Amino acid sequence: MIEANEPVTALLAVNNIEVVYDSVILAVKGVSLTVPERGIVALLGANGAGKSSTLKAISRIITTERGEITKGHITFQGQDITNESPFHLVRGGLIQVLEGRFVFPHLTVEENLLVPAYVRKVARSQVRQELERIYAYFPRLKERRTSQAGYTSGGEQQMVAIGRALMARPALILLDEPSMGLAPQIVEEIFEIVQDLNRKEAVSFLVAEQNTAVALRYADFGSILERGRVVMSGNAAELSANEEVKEAYLGMSGKGPMSFRETKRYHLRKRQFAYRLA
Amino acid sequence: MEFFLQVFVSGLLTGLMYSLVAIGFVLIYKASGVFNFAQGSMVLAAALTFVSFHEMGLGFAVSIVLTLVVMVLLGILVERVALRHLVNASLITLFMATVGLASIVEGLAQFVWGGEVHGLDLGIPDDALAIMGSFTVSTFDLFAAGIAAVLVTGLALFFNKTRTGLYLRSIADSPVAALSVGVPMSRMLAVVWATAGIVALVAGMLWGARLGVQFTLSVVALKALPVFVLGGFTSITGAIIGGLLIGAVQNLGEIYIGSIIGWGLQNWIPYAFALLVLLIRPSGLFGEKTVVRV
Numbered sequence A: 001m002i003e004a005n006e007p008v009t010a011l012l013a014v015n016n017i018e019v020v021y022d023s024v025i026l027a028v029k030g031v032s033l034t035v036p037e038r039g040i041v042a043l044l045g046a047n048g049a050g051k052s053s054t055l056k057a058i059s060r061i062i063t064t065e066r067g068e069i070t071k072g073h074i075t076f077q078g079q080d081i082t083n084e085s086p087f088h089l090v091r092g093g094l095i096q097v098l099e100g101r102f103v104f105p106h107l108t109v110e111e112n113l114l115v116p117a118y119v120r121k122v123a124r125s126q127v128r129q130e131l132e133r134i135y136a137y138f139p140r141l142k143e144r145r146t147s148q149a150g151y152t153s154g155g156e157q158q159m160v161a162i163g164r165a166l167m168a169r170p171a172l173i174l175l176d177e178p179s180m181g182l183a184p185q186i187v188e189e190i191f192e193i194v195q196d197l198n199r200k201e202a203v204s205f206l207v208a209e210q211n212t213a214v215a216l217r218y219a220d221f222g223s224i225l226e227r228g229r230v231v232m233s234g235n236a237a238e239l240s241a242n243e244e245v246k247e248a249y250l251g252m253s254g255k256g257p258m259s260f261r262e263t264k265r266y267h268l269r270k271r272q273f274a275y276r277l278a
Numbered sequence B: 001m002e003f004f005l006q007v008f009v010s011g012l013l014t015g016l017m018y019s020l021v022a023i024g025f026v027l028i029y030k031a032s033g034v035f036n037f038a039q040g041s042m043v044l045a046a047a048l049t050f051v052s053f054h055e056m057g058l059g060f061a062v063s064i065v066l067t068l069v070v071m072v073l074l075g076i077l078v079e080r081v082a083l084r085h086l087v088n089a090s091l092i093t094l095f096m097a098t099v100g101l102a103s104i105v106e107g108l109a110q111f112v113w114g115g116e117v118h119g120l121d122l123g124i125p126d127d128a129l130a131i132m133g134s135f136t137v138s139t140f141d142l143f144a145a146g147i148a149a150v151l152v153t154g155l156a157l158f159f160n161k162t163r164t165g166l167y168l169r170s171i172a173d174s175p176v177a178a179l180s181v182g183v184p185m186s187r188m189l190a191v192v193w194a195t196a197g198i199v200a201l202v203a204g205m206l207w208g209a210r211l212g213v214q215f216t217l218s219v220v221a222l223k224a225l226p227v228f229v230l231g232g233f234t235s236i237t238g239a240i241i242g243g244l245l246i247g248a249v250q251n252l253g254e255i256y257i258g259s260i261i262g263w264g265l266q267n268w269i270p271y272a273f274a275l276l277v278l279l280i281r282p283s284g285l286f287g288e289k290t291v292v293r294v
């Protein structure tokens, strides 16, 4: 389990960052988290909790949405990257797969994959080999390599987006809601590939997910966000076993998902009720 | 019949000249979603620069190369000085920036070169080439059409066969995705503006030879605007087909309808025609269909 004051041996360390949009909208209120070397970390929370804002703050894509980091700092491989440009981050091995996948719809699947290869200045003679490396993980992409990416299925587009990121040979992929809009068995397939990449290519992942159950099954560690704050973090197995997490996020209370806060209140009321009875 | 052919074909060829300017619009629009109001001024600037080098006694080829360099530098300058600081600006702000750029380029041109008309001789004869009976085609127009073909082929190769071309197509498709995978956005914007500058040079040389190099040259942009709209904003093929269509419609309209309801049609027929087509096909003739996400 990662302690809050873990030393900076981590691959990625986010220290108490605050993210503000349009100079006034405070979306992330002091989030800290760590991704260890070769780790898979899940960033969990309901819609609007601040998961995407956190990821985009790390990848610096936030700047295109008039967002900025107003407090805290981020280090990657020991270097401060709080004010780095996305271009340099990608070259340095940190890349984001955006929520909603964002393939290049009019480019073919293969052209999608080629863009980051060119960013990395892969030699012409090496390009084929690099593509085959990706196709080995995503055989379906090889079948569809000449199709326009916009016309492939949602699952295939997610594969294009991950395969494309992989082309940049990253050390860390920030993966935003890979399960969004996909059938359960496709989600499972995607997470299997993530795990495979983690083991064979030594790629670390920070995965933002609303699908807590699946994410915690594949992750080593997890943090739960609520309204821009981390309300709980720890070992994935421990989080899955935690009663409050079960009730609030894993839909095991028999009452449907509740927020963490509501769950706490619910427990409090239950205790007070029991007290009164006694 | 021969007269009809005459009107029709010369219309097509004039239209291609509009296409040359419209292609400049397409390049910038595709890369940044902005209508570049300054494309006409860039055409003028290119022609003036070339003429100046040439009048200084430099050879034809040297003058072209130097002008090319100037246009590429202008592209880089525009990115460095203006666009880089307007990264998150709204489209209307960017558009206003191109309006500002147009005034700066034109003002500067006037300051440096004064207001008189410079002749520009490309050494291409403008003879009437007899095709069939009284139907003739201007040799200069044919030459211009050939240049347009070379330019379009060159651009197609650039966009489809080079790494930079793939970057540019990826930016046109999804700027945020391009940014997320590390495409060097500002460098690519400079490349696009430089390319638009080269296209402006080609248009400037041909239009300059046709009309003389003078300040009204930037007005060809007004002729190219309906071509750009008709072609669907984002397609070079669209700009070519749009130019051919508008040229033909304008010429035929002026001769066959203009003789009935009075002259002066050539100024508004292109716009009316573009609007009409837009009513039927709102994204223009070759506008990109939005690909549906499944």
Ligand SMILES: Nc1ncnc2c1ncn2[C@@H]1O[C@H](COP(=O)(O)OP(=O)(O)O)[C@@H](O)[C@H]1O
Residues within 6 Å of the ligand: A021, A022, A025, A026, A027, A045, A046, A047, A048, A049, A050, A051, A052, A053, A054, A065
């Ligand atoms: N571009 C933006 N401009 C202003 N507010 C935003 C923007 N993006 C997100 N927000 C706000 O920030 C909060 C967190 O959103 P987000 O990070 O997208 O959450 P999540 O990814 O967990 O669903 C939300 O309240 C949302 O409305």
Ligand SMILES: [Mg+2]
Residues within 6 Å of the ligand: A048, A051, A052, A053, A099, A176, A177
């Ligand atoms: Mg999100």
